[in-house]
Each structure stands twice: as C-alpha cells, then as structure tokens.
Amino acid sequence: xxxxxxxxxxxxxxxxxxxxxxxxxxxxxxxxxxxxxxxxxxxxxxxxxxxxxxxxxxxxxxxxxxxxxxxxxxxxxxxxxxxxxxxxxxxxxxxxxxxxxxxxxxxxxxxxxxxxxxxxxxxxxxxxxxxxxxxxxxxxxxxxxxxxxxxxxxxxxxxxxxxxxxxxxxxxxxxxxxxxxxxxxxxxxxxxxxxxxxxxxxxxxxxxxxxxxxxxxxxxxxxxxxxxxxxxxxxxxxxxxxxxxxxxxxxxxxxxxxxxxxxxxxxxxxxxxxxxxxxxxxxxxxxxxxxxxxxxxxxxxxxxxxxxxxxxxxxxxxxxxxxxxxxxxxxx
Numbered sequence: 256x257x258x259x260x261x262x263x264x265x266x267x268x269x270x271x272x273x274x275x276x277x278x279x280x281x282x283x284x285x286x287x288x289x290x291x292x293x294x295x296x297x298x299x300x301x302x303x304x305x306x307x308x309x310x311x312x313x314x315x316x317x318x319x320x321x322x323x324x325x326x327x328x329x330x331x332x333x334x335x336x337x338x339x340x341x342x343x344x345x346x347x348x349x350x351x352x353x354x355x356x357x358x359x360x361x362x363x364x365x366x367x368x369x370x371x372x373x374x375x376x377x378x379x380x381x382x383x384x385x386x387x388x389x390x391x392x393x394x395x396x397x398x399x400x401x402x403x404x405x406x407x408x409x410x411x412x413x414x415x416x417x418x419x420x421x422x423x424x425x426x427x428x429x430x431x432x433x434x435x436x437x438x439x440x441x442x443x444x445x446x447x448x449x450x451x452x453x454x455x456x457x458x459x460x461x462x463x464x465x466x467x468x469x470x471x472x473x474x475x476x477x478x479x480x481x482x483x484x485x486x487x488x489x490x491x492x493x494x495x496x497x498x499x500x501x502x503x504x505x506x507x508x509x510x511x512x513x514x515x516x517x518x519x520x521x522x523x524x525x526x527x528x529x530x531x532x533x534x535x536x537x538x539x540x541x542x543x544x545x546x547x548x549x550x551x552x553x554x555x556x557x558x559x560x561x562x563x564x565x566x567x568x569x570x571x572x573x574x575x576x577x578x579x580x581x582x583x584x585x586x587x
Contacts, residue, residue, distance in 0.1 A: 281321035282348045289344045291315065295361070297423070300337040307335055307355075317348050325349065331356050339423040360422045367416040367434055369541035370469045372503070376414065376539065380430060385423045390431075403428055405435055412462045412536020413438050438462075442545055449549035454489040463532045465540035465548045470499035474566045478547035483554040484569065493557065495526035503537035560584060 287294055294314050298307055304326065312319040325348055326332055335352075338360030342351055353359075363385040367376055377399075381388050390402060396409055407413060414434035421430060446458050455461050468482050488495055501517055502509050504524030521528040524537065558576035559567040562583045570576040 277321075281318055282325045285345050285347050286315055286317060287342055287344045287346060291344065293344070294342045295339065296342065297339045298335070298337050298355070302337070304332050304335070311351070316342055317351060322348050322352070325352055329356075336360070362420045363423065363425075364418050364420050365430065366418045367414055367539060369416045369544070370538045371416070372538050373411045373414070377427075377431075380427045385425070386421070386430060387424045387426045389426045389428050403431060403435075405432070409535040410435070412466045412539055414539050415441055416539050416541045441542060445542075445545060445549055450551070452486055452490075452551070454486060455548065460532055461545065461548050462540060463536045465544040466536035466538045467495070467497055467499060467533075468547055469540040469544040470538055471497060472567065475543060477566060478544055479550065479552040480554060480556070480569065481559065481567070482544075482547040482551035484556055484559060486548075486551050487554060487557060489531065491557075492530065494530055495532070497526050500524045500526045500533050500537055504533070 294316055296311060296314050296316060298310070302310075304323070308317070308319045308323055308326075311317045311322065326335075329352065331352060335355040336358035338358060340354055340359070341361050342354070346354075363383070365380060365383055365386070371379075373396075377390070377392075380386060381390065381392065390399065399410060400407060403410075405413075410431075414431065415438035417437070419430060419433060442458050442462060446461065449455075449461070455464065464482065464485060467485065468478055471481050472478060485495055485497075487493075498513055498518075501522075501524065502513060504522035505513075505517060505520075518525070518527045523529070524533040526533060554569075556569040556571050558570040558573065558579075560570075560576065560579045560583055562568050562579075568579040568583060570579055
C-alpha cells in the first residue's frame, strides 16, 4: 500500500512537473511569426473571458488552452481591458496578457495645423477612420456649440494646434473638447505673462490678432514684428488692412484670388472697410503666434509687403511701402 501511495505521489509529481514545463514553454513562446506581421485585435466591452480567448486564438495570437491557465494563475480574468490592440511578432503570451491588463491599446493621432479654419479642421477630424463621427456636417456654429456644450459665441481660433493622440472610436466631439481645453489652459497662462498693450483688452482679442499673424506669415523670425506692426496700427487708429480677414469674410465666395472690388465689399471681417479687430479669430493660431501678440516687437513700422521669398519687407512710411510694392509686387 505504501509503495502504491509513493508511486502515485511520484507519478503526480512528474505529471505536475511535466505540465509546468509545458506551461512555461508555452506562455513564454510567441505565436505571432514574422510572416504574419503585426496582428490587430479589437476587444469590445462586455466580452467574457472565453470570448476574448477565442478571439485571440482565432487571430493566432495565443494558444487558448495555456493562455486560460495563465489568466487564472495571474488572477487577471476581470482585469482585461476593452480596446484595439496591435501585437507585434515575437510577443509572448505573458507579454500579450500584460498589454491587455494594462490597457496598452492602439494610439492614433491627428494634428490640428496652425492657420486651419474650424470648417477645414472639422472635415479632417470627421474623415479620420479611427474617430467616431457624432457631429453633423455643415451645421451652423450655434449648433456645434450646443452639441459640444462649449460656452462661447464662436469656435474659430479656440482650438489649440498640436498633435492629439487618442484610442479608436474616440468621438469627434471629445477630440474638439480636448483641443478647446488645451487652448484655454495655454492662452490663459500665457496672458498672465504678457506685455501689457492697452489695445489688446482680453484673451479673446489676443487670439483674434494672433490668428491674423498666423495667416500673414509662416516665418518664425517675423511673427513678433508683424504683431508689433498691427498693434502699432491699432494704437494710432489706423485700419489693419490685412487680406486674410477679407478672405475669411468672403466665405464660399473666395476663389483663390482676391480682387480690388473684394477689398471694397464690406463685411464684418473686412479690415479695409472697418477699423479695429474683426469680430472673431479667422483661423487657429499656434502657440508661437499667440506669444508674438503677447510679446510683440516694439516698432514704428506700419507697412509690410511679401518679397516673394517667404518673408516681408517692412516700411515706416506709405512712400517707402509703395516703393516696396512696386519692386516686389508690380515688378517695376
């Protein structure tokens, strides 16, 4: 009897040892080959453990029998997070479970570009394949503000240009709200450190002027000077006379060319016919343009004209400006 018990113990120990060896070999092995490439798996909320394991096994990511033991030994049955995952060749079953427990889901990105209008930005966002579309197309601004629950009169210029990372099925509304909050945090902090200019009375006016600076130049070295020119004009009561505001006010009527009669056609955004800043920003200003407005270059210059090389020629007098226009624009 004792020999039978001893033999049973020995056989059981060998069986356990054999099982443990196979188990360790399996969970530390990779089932994703280089030939397969990366494998994308989407785990929906509400899926139970068996459903999740079946899905992983169908994708040839794990060996379901051993993976279930791994989940049990790690006490992870209720810790696996929903989301879209991308598993690369060479990942072991242990590493895959780590991804699932830590929620290392796929990250997507979208970039809000400096100088984009809200309309163009919304189109880019809604066309992104990983974002869930919830906002209507071509609605009026009041509708968007109501749906987004953002307490503003207009969204133009209020979304911070930068790259935003998100997981699959994030909504377009959620992303826009993030960009709005990011702008609020940045501009309100920057405003506290500004050089005080009486003609820029609040954050919104700073964003409005920054959007004009953004559209007027892409040259980093010019931003503070262009901001200084516009502030100088505002201080002496001179019209801003900037083409980008006219173009924005033309809306769908703008056809890639601005004519003399467009400059005379009055709209709330025509800074050739109206004094002061336009009623809203005309685009999304980047951080550099906002800082340029809050820290403008002191200058007596009132005019500038593109020189054809990506920068501008600046002048103090109208006579000097007209000469520069003749040279660089009229080829005289």
